[in-house]
Amino acid sequence: MNANPWSPRFSGKRLLKNELNLSETVFQGLLKKGNLIEIPGIKEMFFYNECQRCHTRKPSHFGKIPTETNQPIPHKKLRSTKSITYCRNCIQMGRVSTYEPLYEWNGPASRPPKMKQPSVWRGELTPLQSKAADAMVEAIRNQSTLLIHAVCGAGKTEMLYRGLWIAFRNGFRVCIATPRADVVRELAPRLRRDFPSIEVAALYGGTQDVDVNAHLVVATTHQLLRYSKSFDVMIVDEVDAFPYHHDKSLPKAVARSVKPCHALIYLTATPRLDLKMASRLKQIQTISIPLRYHGHPLPLPKLSQVFKLHQHLQKGTLPKKITHWIEQRKAAKRRFLLFVPTIESAHALSKKLNIPYVHSESSNREELIHHFRNQRYEALITTTILERGVTFPSIDVAVIGADHDVFDEAALIQIAGRAGRSADDPDGDVTFFYNVKTKAIVKARQYTELKNLEGKKFKKEFD
Amino acid sequence: MHCKICLQSIEKDTTWSTLFDFRERTLCLSCDEQLEKIREPTCKKCMKRTEEKLCSDCMFWEQHLGEDPLDRNISIYTYNEYMKEMMSRFKYRGDYEIVYAWKDSFQQAFHAHFSKGIHLLPIPLAESRIFDRGFNQAEALARLLDQPLFAGMIRTGQEKQSKRTKWERLSAKNPFELIETPPENVIIIDDLFTTGSTVRFAAQLLKKAGAKCVSSLTLVRS
Structure with missing residues (x-):
């Protein structure tokens, strides 16, 4: 299919020498032919350094290795310099430094083969979903940018199918980038099931998958740092989520990983200010989608003020209002998620209530989430890591300490969006327990009211 | 100031006691908490955690070599999960700057147990490893102390200690060679002290060549 045997492996990537995993002779041969080009690892400017992989410029992200040592380093290039500058921000992916350059493929580019019948999916889209799907097809055809502003539980994944179908038929390379590894783990099997003939690579830290010219790459945003001019269609899921805002380097990585002509699709329920303005x-x-796929309105968060809530949490006691809420769930045999602001409070509550808890550093995080999904656990305490992307069919949600800083407007909207996701059980209870009513709490509730109103209008139009 | 491990900025409340404190902090509180210092009771000689005065390892060495060439080992941290992660970032990923996170405690340990002016000997590294990594981790540690270094030892044998069992380590040939006469007192610097075979191989050579007192200062005792 392709004349150059290395092209599928390296096309559109930006890698370190040890990531290329080539023997020295092959490597030198490819360099000589100009198929691989060397890119300096760190761009040294007058006022700042920039890592050419993660694009950080913060001075604290760069380290120095002295070269004048007891034991001389056997490298001819080093003789002249006093120290090597390297990037500490992305060192988990291997060291990029002034003497460890990156390599980009410059040979014949390879494309994934065109697929005649990429999908076996026979589901139906609601009129609203269909509208978004058509807009996405249009964006892919015109190679333009599109923002899909859809509420939580609108069925975003299904909306993508029509666009993906067109892309695969044209032999486009598609990437779905998402900020969380949990989402990659949930999304990739679903896409593999619905697009069985398509080559899917799921990339996150610690994955076994490799991307050899795959049609579809589902990756965490950090994995994008290994790409350059690679994708025809880029779908960025949850654009507003953490590492995106406040961090300029990841938008740069997204911009680098797409081809010069590309379609860019943003998906989110809660766009940040910059996207809102641009829109x-x-x-x-x-495209705005205010209704869930099952057509029922979003559950409206109930607000419940508890005096001295944080003192209670510190002491490890629980106020009556919250125990009452939990007992109600237990009596009704409802499963529920409890969101807490910090890992310490998760730990304390878990001891008190005898409910397992997950946080970003739990070693058995996947297992716990899996058990909760399989209904092995009746309840789960979590920090904000489960705020988005994950779907549990029929649950209730409470936020304990909703006035804490970690729960901003977007986080609260996303958390509220965990409830009532299935068509069989479209109403879930969402309660925010707080001591001081914050702007975020009020805004999150207003957002839900607004979206429900918009949804009603749409429903009238279609009926 | 930024923490050398988590790269976050270190915040410090301004009080009268901190106002004129210009020492550079290199570790934030939450990272510092996760590093676990060795606590008593330990073996007198090698700081292994044990109830006995002399641990079984040190006893064994005395029997095995006739006389133990190593006089004393000082270590600072235990090899907990967090430390393992830090070590792999330091050594296998090649994150040199992480060494400054241990600067304070390493200097303190040195001043508490040794006097100034003694020569330090960082355990030499094989050429192929130093080529990959770009630095010698033992030397990076030794440079924190600002003492004269002794560079008269080279490594001839190939190694990868961490992949070997205890018995393989014991029966291995001495991987070092001396090319200069050592000073009288030497402190061997290394990152990890596991069975102590590496340090003892080096100490053996030094003693044979006329060194009187050979101790070691290692960051981690596992």
Whole structure:
């Protein structure tokens, strides 16, 4: 199919020498032919350094290794310099430094083969989903940018199918980038099931998958750092989520990993200010989906004020209002998620209530989530890691300490969006327990009211 | 100031006691908490955690070599999960700057147990490893102390200690060679002290060549 045997492996990537995993002779041969080009690992400017993989510029992200040592380092290039500068920000993926350059493929580019019948999926889309799907097909055809602003539980994954179908038929390379590894683990099997003939690579830290010219790459945003000019269609899931905002380097990585002509699709339930502005100013075409796929309104968060809530949490006691809420769930045989602001409070509550808890550093995080999904656990205490992307069919949700800083408007909206996701059980209870009513709590509730109102209008139009 | 491990900025409340404190902090509180210092009771000689005065390892060495060439080992941290992760980032990923996170405690341990002016001998590294890594981790540690270094030892044998069992380590040939006469007092610097075979191989050579007192200062005792 391809004349160059290395092309599928390296096309569109930006890798370190040891990641290329080539023998020295082959490596030198490819360099000589100009199929591989060397890119300096760190761009040294007058006022700052920039890592050419993760694009960080913060001075604290760079380290120095002295070269004048007891034991001389056997490397001819080093003789002249006093020290090597390296990037500490992305060192988990291997060291990039002034003497460890990156390599990019410059040979014949390879494309995944065109697929005649990529999908076996026979589901139906609601009129609203269909509208978004068509807009996405349009964006892929025109290679333009699109923002899909859909509430939690609108069925975002299904909306993508029509667009993906077109992309695979044209032999486009598609990437779905998401900020969380949990989402990759949930999404990739689903896509493999619905697109059985398509080559899917699921990339996250610690994955076994490799991407050899796959049609579809489902990756965490950090994995994008290994790509350059690779994708025809880029779908960025949950654009607003953490590592994106406040961190300029990841948008840069997204911009680098796409081909010069590309379609860019943003998916989110809670766009941040910059996207909202761009969409209002008509710089980005926007599709808004205020209704869930089952057509029922979003559950409206109940607000419940508890005095001295944080003192209670510190002491490890629980106020009556919260125990009452939990008992109600237990009596009704409802499964529930409890969101808490910090790992310490998760730990304390878990001891008190005898409910397992997960946080970002739990070693058995996947297992716990899996058990909760399989209904092995009746309840789970979690920090914000489960706030988005994960779907549990029929649960209730409470946020204990919703006035804490970690729960901003977007986080609360996302958390509320965990409830009532299945068509059989479209109403879930969402309660925010707080001591001081914050702007985020009020805004999150207003958002839900607004979206439900919009949804009602749409429903009238279609009926 | 930024923490050398988590790269977050270190915040410090301004009080009268900290206002004129210009020492550079290299570790934030939450990272510092996860590093676990060795606590008593330990073996007098090698700081292995044990109830006995002399641990079974040290007893064994005395029998095995006739006389133990190593006079004393000082270690600072235990080899807990967090430390394992830090070590792999330091050595296998090649994150040199992490060494500054241990600067304070390493210097303190040195001043508490040794006097100034003694020569330090960082355990030499095989050429192929130093080529991959770009630095010698033992030397990086030794440079924290600002003492004269002794560079008269080279490594001839190939190694990868961490992949070997205890018995394989014991029966291996001495991987070092001396090319200069050592000073009278030497402190061997290394990152890890597991069975102590590496340090003792080096100590054996030094003693044979006329060194009187050979101790070791290692960051981690596992």
